[in-house]
Amino acid sequence: MSTPSLELIRRLESNVARVLVGKPEVVRLAVIGLLARGHLLIEDVPGVGKTTLAHALARSLGATFQRIQFTSDLLPSDILGVSIYDAKTGEFAFKPGPLFSNIVLADEINRTTPKTQSSLLEAMNEFQVSLDHHTYPLPRPFMVLATQNPLEYAGTHPLPESQLDRFLLKIRIGYPGRSGEKEILRGAGVVPLGQLEPVLSADEVMDLQAATEKVRVEESLLDYVMGIVEATRRSPLLTLGVSPRGSLALLRAAQAHAMADGREYVVPDDIKQLAVPALAHRVIVKARLERPGGAEVEAEAVIDGLVQEVPVPR
Amino acid sequence: MSVRLAFQICTSLLVGDGLAALALAGLLAPSWWVFIILVVAASWWHEAIRARVTAVVRHGHLLTLLVGGFFALHLLYLAESLLDGFVHLLLFLLFFRLYTRRTLRDSRDVVLLSFFMLVAASALTVSVGFLLILVVFLLLGTWTLMLYHVMGESERHAPDRAPALIESRHLVTPSLLGLSVAASLASLVFTLLFFFVLPRVGQATLPLKARLGQMVSGFTDRVELGSFGTIQTDATVVMRVRFPDGPAAPELLVGLRWRGIAFDHFSGREWSVSRPERRTMVRVFGGHILLDRPRGTGPLITQEIYLEPIGSEVLFAAPRLLGVILSAGMVTVDALDTVTSPVPHARRQYRAVSELEVPTRRAAGVGGGLSDEERARSLQLPSLSPRVHALARDVTRGIPDPWAAALRLRDHLQTSFRYSLELKGNSAVDPLEEFLFVSRSGNCEYFASSLAVLLRSVGIPARVVNGFQHGEWNPYGGYFTVRQRDAHSWVEAYFPGRGWMTLDPSPRAEFDSSWMSSAAFQYLDALRMRWHRSIVNWSLGDQMQASWAVRQQALSWQRAVFDGGLSIPGSKRVAAIGGALAGALAVVVFLWRRGGAWTPTRFRRRGSVLVYERMLRRLARLGLSPGPGETAREFCGRVVRRLPHRRDAVEELTRVYEQVRFGRSEIGPEEVERLSRLADWLPLAPEGEAVGGRRGPPLSRLRGT
8 A cells, every 4th residue: 555545544544543542552543433434333431531522533634523422302303414495495495403423422322312313214224314305415435433432221222233234333442551641641742622623635535535545355255254154144043143234344344444455455464353343233142141231241242252263264 | 193194104115005006007118117206206295306406496397398398299199109108297297296285285186196006907907917007006096086185275274274183193194094995995895796786787676666577578588369458558668789700881781580489289269389308508719608500501690688577587688599608697499490598587687699591592401301299289270160271271382382472471461460469459359360350450479370280281390489579779879779669579480401491470560660769868878788788797898999999080080180290281390399399388287387386476476384384383392382363473473472582583574484484475485485494493392491402593694505
């Protein structure tokens, strides 16, 4: 791959890392989501930096950014926009909602009603909004960063599988390391979010996305992806295996991983490392294995176990 | 012994076996033996040789093209025959493959080429030594296939552990060897069983077919008038007759028929044999059983007869039968020259030599006369209606010569009576009388009985003969197909100076012309006949003939190519030779490309992968093998933790492997060399206990090369 591309990616990563201290692997996953034209679901306990990550990524790109705080009374029109009667022209004029931005932060997405959640479906999948017999294209690049809290379930509406399937990766941030957290406490070197400068233009992001699609995937690696996906479909531990959309997501994410690693070709490690973030949220673990609130953890463990079993191409 | 080593040994032995077959068949000049043996033996170290002679490897493809071109030219112009040319090309391909093999598939090609050498040799040798070579090939081949299977399956299903498995010394155990030998012997026994026994035992010995008891109803050892109505419509094939020694157009022979059994006693309703005693005739010189002497009155004709089981012991042949060759070694002959041999329920093949009758020829001293007893039996008549005698006298009135009188009677029956299969029974009168005076139509048995009776009435000794018409000529196989519907009866009459002569009174020819098999059926039947001849009854004579034919054909092709080449003027000739060369080269290139190691790009691409595999093999000896779900990087990390001193080498080999394997990068031969050395410097034992204290040079030194 060309050096400038790698340089751009490194610049983006280091910019985000200025705010999200001590979590380079999470920053890498967020960048992968961006390069692969995917959407991210960031799930973790409050206060670990979910919103900060989304915000930092958005600010690092010279792109429009909107944050939508999802609440139980939020309506689809609040995010998509509405048509308002214009008395002067005598016609209905469309007023785009906050979704019409390059980066959309859907904060606490599981707090809103399924109706509002599903209004995001078309936008996430087809990069457009259909309203009142009109279709409005969304600006490019377009990326949804959604966050949710896995612990507080009271008054929440868990995302349905169909919606989960539309997220390329599900990321867990986790607590920072001891030294990292001390650094945060110290406040030295941590840049306030507001001071973050954009390091990548929207056009550069689109170029990087186009380059990602060209990353070479050797034939046997397709078999490897299929091997993993089929293992989830056969596994007695899972009720629902990975869909073809899921296998495609894994491949795209692997290409982006290779790109972020400075390679023009995918290696088995790209696929293996991304299997959990790309697939775990797409499967349903058998009920007897579920612990209250621990289904997601179980899914990750199952996928991880399966991946270790699938033979790697040589 | 490791699986890889055992496989290599077996492959080499198979090559040796193939070369021995060529030597046995005379396809390898003794002066070349030493050279070829040396070249083949040296290929044992082909990897070492290839690694040392890098310059040759670099220009290998050019060199190979040149040599390939030479062999193509050799095939067309220099070789004694095309077969020799092919053998030389085969040897060239073998050498090439021996020295360029890298993968398991390449080694399989070597085995295949060895097999082709055996096939080439089999065309020219009938030596019993070839049997030994074949058995050795079968034993080694089974063993090689088993090893090939073990290696192939390991690579396919456990690619991570395959190098370790292939190098493991615990797999090739005496029990595996024993199993292989047992499998080879079992396949040998079964092959022999199927090849030699099954086609030859005949259907009767196998309790597989319920219809075996069925007899051909058109042929019996009795003739009973009025009892058969539909026999001749049965199209089942009874026998096939070919003429190995000519004549050129047997289908044009007039009056050809296959004589079976003769009857001399007529009861008024049925014919039978009056004296059932038989003489036994045994084999004399050359396997022949001599039955009669040639008289010089007609052409001699050899028939090769394939007789289906028809439930009769009678042997059929064109009259007059002089001798037979058959496996039984003996036959019995009765007073009426009916030849029989036991085993009526098996399919039989025999040869018969007959002297055909030529009615116009007479030979002095032939048929010196019948004994009184014979004459009496041949003139025996039951009490018949006076009308029959009167008819005979009327027809022959004024003809003193018995031969002319007999012909007159025959013609009378042929022209005044109608041939029919619809027999109208009227029990009030004798069946013969009804035929002669009431219905005036009947089948061949009525005609034959009538003629015999009429001849006897006028004092000419006569007998009825059962057999078959000549049948249908198969132009594809060059033989007669005789069916049940061809069953026929005719008459033999005795004339002084001529002996027993055939007289056929029935006007059957027009009737039979309606029977015609389709071309497709004839073609299929010819294939069936070829199967019997070439597989079931494949004799030494046939082998010699085939071998000779192959040589002749190869020579004639070569001559045709050579002469054709000379007769074509300049530019066209160059174009023809160029085209032929290009074609031959295309074949050679195709073969190489199949092996995958030929084009420089692929060679370079594969080089690093091979080096990585070599590294894996070395690490396997330290007990370090990648797990099934372990990626190259993960394995690299594990190795580095175990061998921290080798970090640079292992990481570089892994990185280049990934680049080449998944990134389609290309590396040059020098780079492959350097990486090979890098891999070879990996320890064979854990660090600190390196073999002979041999430790690798610093990486910087290697990088500089």
